[in-house]
Amino acid sequence: xxxxxxxxxLNINKLxxxxxxxxxxxxxxxxxxxxxxNVSFKVYKGDIFSIVGETGCGKSTLSKLxxxxxxxxxxxxxYKGNILNYNLxxxxxxxxxxxxxxxxxxxxxxxxxxxxxxxLPAIKNKIIKKKDALQYSMQMLKNVGLDEDYxxxxxxxxxxxxxxxxxxxxxxxVNPELLVLDEPVxxxxxxxxxxxxxxxxxxxxxxxxxxxxITHDLRLVRHMADxxxxxxxxxxxxxxxxxxxxxxxxxPYSKVLLESILAYGPKNILQFADAGNININxxxxxxxxxxxxxxxxxxxxxxxxxxxxxxxxxxxKENGDVQVNCFFP
Amino acid sequence: MSLIIDNLTVKLYTNFKKKEFFNVADxxxxxxxxxxxxxxxxxxxxxxxxLGLSLMRLNPPYISEISSGSILISDTDGFEKIDIVKLKENxxxxxxxxxxxxxxxxxxxxLNPVIKIGDQIIEAILAHKKMKKKxxxxxxxxxxxxxxxxxxARxxxxxxxxxxxxxxxxxxxMAMVLEPVVLVADEPxxxxxxxxxxxxxxxxEKMRFExxxxxxxITHDLSIARNISDKTIVFYAGQIMEYGxxxxxxxxxxxPYSISLTKSVPALSKDYAPRERLFVxxxxxxxxxxxxxxxxxxxxxxxxxxxxxNEIPLLKLSSERFARCxxxx
Ligand SMILES: Nc1ncnc2c1ncn2[C@@H]1O[C@H](COP(=O)(O)OP(=O)(O)OP(=O)(O)O)[C@@H](O)[C@H]1O
Ligand SMILES: Nc1ncnc2c1ncn2[C@@H]1O[C@H](COP(=O)(O)OP(=O)(O)O)[C@@H](O)[C@H]1O
Ligand code: SF4
Ligand SMILES: [Mg+2]
Ligand SMILES: [Mg+2]
Numbered sequence: 001x002x003x004x005x006x007x008x009x010l011n012i013n014k015l016x017x018x019x020x021x022x023x024x025x026x027x028x029x030x031x032x033x034x035x036x037x038n039v040s041f042k043v044y045k046g047d048i049f050s051i052v053g054e055t056g057c058g059k060s061t062l063s064k065l066x067x068x069x070x071x072x073x074x075x076x077x078x079y080k081g082n083i084l085n086y087n088l089x090x091x092x093x094x095x096x097x098x099x100x101x102x103x104x105x106x107x108x109x110x111x112x113x114x115x116x117x118x119x120l121p122a123i124k125n126k127i128i129k130k131k132d133a134l135q136y137s138m139q140m141l142k143n144v145g146l147d148e149d150y151x152x153x154x155x156x157x158x159x160x161x162x163x164x165x166x167x168x169x170x171x172x173x174v175n176p177e178l179l180v181l182d183e184p185v186x187x188x189x190x191x192x193x194x195x196x197x198x199x200x201x202x203x204x205x206x207x208x209x210x211x212x213x214i215t216h217d218l219r220l221v222r223h224m225a226d227x228x229x230x231x232x233x234x235x236x237x238x239x240x241x242x243x244x245x246x247x248x249x250x251x252p253y254s255k256v257l258l259e260s261i262l263a264y265g266p267k268n269i270l271q272f273a274d275a276g277n278i279n280i281n282x283x284x285x286x287x288x289x290x291x292x293x294x295x296x297x298x299x300x301x302x303x304x305x306x307x308x309x310x311x312x313x314x315x316x317k318e319n320g321d322v323q324v325n326c327f328f329p
Numbered sequence: 330m331s332l333i334i335d336n337l338t339v340k341l342y343t344n345f346k347k348k349e350f351f352n353v354a355d356x357x358x359x360x361x362x363x364x365x366x367x368x369x370x371x372x373x374x375x376x377x378x379x380l381g382l383s384l385m386r387l388n389p390p391y392i393s394e395i396s397s398g399s400i401l402i403s404d405t406d407g408f409e410k411i412d413i414v415k416l417k418e419n420x421x422x423x424x425x426x427x428x429x430x431x432x433x434x435x436x437x438x439x440l441n442p443v444i445k446i447g448d449q450i451i452e453a454i455l456a457h458k459k460m461k462k463k464x465x466x467x468x469x470x471x472x473x474x475x476x477x478x479x480x481x482a483r484x485x486x487x488x489x490x491x492x493x494x495x496x497x498x499x500x501x502x503m504a505m506v507l508e509p510v511v512l513v514a515d516e517p518x519x520x521x522x523x524x525x526x527x528x529x530x531x532x533x534e535k536m537r538f539e540x541x542x543x544x545x546x547i548t549h550d551l552s553i554a555r556n557i558s559d560k561t562i563v564f565y566a567g568q569i570m571e572y573g574x575x576x577x578x579x580x581x582x583x584x585p586y587s588i589s590l591t592k593s594v595p596a597l598s599k600d601y602a603p604r605e606r607l608f609v610x611x612x613x614x615x616x617x618x619x620x621x622x623x624x625x626x627x628x629x630x631x632x633x634x635x636x637x638x639n640e641i642p643l644l645k646l647s648s649e650r651f652a653r654c655x656x657x658x
Contacts, residue, residue: 054522054523054524054525055521055522189372189373189549190372190590190594191589191590191593191610192613193593194594194607194608194609194610195609197595197607198606198607198609201604201606216522216523217523218523219594219595220595222595222603223603223607224603224604242603256524257523260523260524261523261552263527263556264555265555265556266366266534266537266556266558266559269527269530269531269534269556270534270535270538271531272524272527272530272531273477273528273531273534273535274477274528275525275527275528
């Protein structure tokens with residue numbers, strides 16, 4: 001629903017992040033992992049922009065880049081037209097973007113009481129004075145539907161869902177405009193997850209927030225998002241309005257993802273016995289996720305591949321209001 | 330019938346000295362036919378894992394004990410009929426692996442990190458069967474290949490050299506290698522992404538069709554139950570709340586807890602509207618619910634009435650449908 005009328009909040013331009021890794025303990029040859037590879041997209045004000053993809057496709061790396069929690073290899077990030085440069089410690093820009101992590105257990109400091117955890121970013125950003133920390137935290141807890149009394153507790157005294165509320169309260173404590181949600185409910189039980197999803201939708205409506213919502217669950221995409229961005233092997237395969245995507249996506253990989261949530265019943269599921277398995281005899285080292293590839297990252301798993309895809313890399317191309325990274329959409 | 334569980338009750342001691350306990354599984358009865366898959370669905374802490382472990386007599390010693398009931402397992406020809414509850418400790422190792430085996434959410438529980446996967450499978454075979462090591466190794470490779478793993482190439486790999494999905498498939502190969510009658514699978518896909526998880530489900534399904542193994546599949550996710558199983562048990566605070574065909578449980582749940590579960594996840598219903606707030610089951614499951622003299626779901630139920638204040642029996646609604654609730658028309 002990016003009608004073009006909504007102002008642009010985030011503009012990611014040709015962003016890449018490469019990691020160097022060593023193949024294994026006894027193999028000292030250095031290997032480059034292109035965790036995020038030449039990625040560009042825009043997020044508009046008030047939208048819920050979802051990013052989906054399987055494990056290791058680069059979702060968390062991308063969220064860390066947006067937050068400046070890791071250095072980028074190349075490319076730019078613009079926030080409302082201003083270039084984000086975290087090295088300059090431009091706190092006033094940074095506080096507008098906050099993140100909520102997947103794991104509500106490890107993302108909170110276990111030694112600090114809740115009110116210290118929740119108020120710290122606000123104190124650091126000089127939104128409140130230290131002496132107002134308690135009062136402010138109580139207010140923040142109310143906003144996420146938690147009893148004020150929890151301010152004196154430690155993280156380990158809370159349940160998973162309550163901890164996730166605390167991380168959301170902490171993120172909201174600096175009045176951000178953009179919230180990056182990295183799998184915010186995948187560690188939670190169904191009833192708790194329902195509460196958190198409802199809360200996120202309420203906060204989104206009430207405060208006119210913009211979300212980048214990372215998940216591997218297409219059902220949540222359909223439930224929450226305006227726009228869906230599909231990643232594979234560090235690259236974007238497709239960006240599409242959600243309703244259009246569920247009517248029939250264009251990229252062959254998106255099709256596989258969608259079919260996988262529609263496959264109901266024991267007999268239907270048998271077809272996935274080979275999902276994700278690359279036939280070793282059919283592998284083409286010039287394409288796929290290998291480090292020296294020239295062709296398409298998805299080549300080795302693709303049902304629509306042609307010779308052209310081996311030595312040429314497709315680019316994200318506009319196709320109406322959908323963008324697809326495929327020669328044969 | 331390959332497995333008949335009758336009135337199984339498992340005590341879990343909260344204070345052994347004072348003889349304080351609750352029934353973590355309470356008069357559980359059901360049976361599985363050859364080649365049938367039954368899911369056990371419920372929130373975390375409802376006792377699913379305990380039920381699974383108890384079937385293998387792997388429930389933690391000292392703090393828990395099977396206090397009554399029977400677990401009758403019979404091999405496919407019906408020659409051998411054994412009550413697992415009555416077995417002596419030294420007879421258990423003969424039954425585990427050969428007649429009944431188990432896979433877990435975390436492969437580290439059953440895979441030894443310092444032994445090559447091929448050797449681990451051979452060990453599992455030789456513990457039960459007298460055969461040459463070479464023959465055992467052929468069987469191991471065969472089972473790895475059934476799990477879509479290149480058995481010869483991966484034979485000498487250590488568990489850490491494999492991806493999460495591969496480790497899970499090695500675990501299934503190891504559990505299946507003696508062709509057990511019953512496989513207990515405790516959330517084997519919870520740590521995996523959608524695509525990898527589908528593959529693992531598909532391979533379990535394949536074992537059911539090809540090896541006629543009966544599966545008790547434990548999950549907290551109704552959509553996974555729908556993908557894989559013929560029948561579903563909805564489990565809460567140690568009791569079967571509802572039992573029926575998986576389609577019936579998901580499309581027309583009768584018990585208030587089953588209804589609540591289906592309404593708390595997006596996109597399972599046909600008349601589904603995005604961003605509609607999800608149903609939230611109030612409160613949470615606590616250990617005191619296991620001891621409740623009322624209906625165990627009473628505190629969280631939207632249909633409760635004064636008729637619910639006594640212990641509720643599991644009512645037979647039809648030959649394939651059971652529910653534990655007094656307020657079902
Ligand atoms: N600090 C690091 N050093 C080296 N490689 C890394 C590092 N962090 C991530 N990677 C690699 O970068 C790729 C992308 O990882 P990332 O964590 O972004 O995946 P993801 O999409 O978030 O996956 P998941 O769904 O499992 O959370 C993977 O191949 C991963 O192994
Ligand atoms: N090792 C253990 N020691 C003591 N209590 C346990 C242990 N494991 C589980 N429990 C308790 O037993 C109950 C059922 O747990 P479990 O079977 O693990 O549930 P589920 O698998 O459905 O999440 C819970 O109340 C849990 O706290
Ligand atoms: S017996 Fe009563 S409290 Fe229990 S599930 Fe039924 S209506 Fe709810
Ligand atoms: Mg991640
Ligand atoms: Mg469990």
